[in-house]
Amino acid sequence: MDNFLKLKGAGKALKAMRLEAGKNQEEIANRLGWSQESLSKCENNRLDLSAHDIIVFAEALGIPLGDCFLRLIQELEPEADKHPNGPLVKTLLNLMSPDQK
Numbered sequence: 001m002d003n004f005l006k007l008k009g010a011g012k013a014l015k016a017m018r019l020e021a022g023k024n025q026e027e028i029a030n031r032l033g034w035s036q037e038s039l040s041k042c043e044n045n046r047l048d049l050s051a052h053d054i055i056v057f058a059e060a061l062g063i064p065l066g067d068c069f070l071r072l073i074q075e076l077e078p079e080a081d082k083h084p085n086g087p088l089v090k091t092l093l094n095l096m097s098p099d100q101k
Helices: 011-020 025-032 036-043 051-061 065-079 086-095
Strands: none
Touching: 011 036, 011 051, 011 065, 025 036, 025 051, 051 065
16 A cells, blocks of 8 residues: 555655754654655655655654645646656645635
8 A cells, every 4th residue: 555656756845844843854854764864865856755654754743644745745736747646646636625725
């Protein structure tokens, strides 16, 4: 199941959420059980995120999973046509009510 959804290109949103939470890479990497290098790779779009990674990341930042997932999906929206999970990204965005976009 962990390989069902891989998010490519969502690193900018990951980094923004981490900074908004006032956390540094080392702090979050330790909470995730990752190396700081792995977190850096995620934030720079050189390492894909699995669905499990998103859950753990949201917990480490103390933010609701839905909010975290929404931010990541919105980051992918402009490139949805080129994204490997583009149809899923578009479907998820279409399911959101207009006031959430």
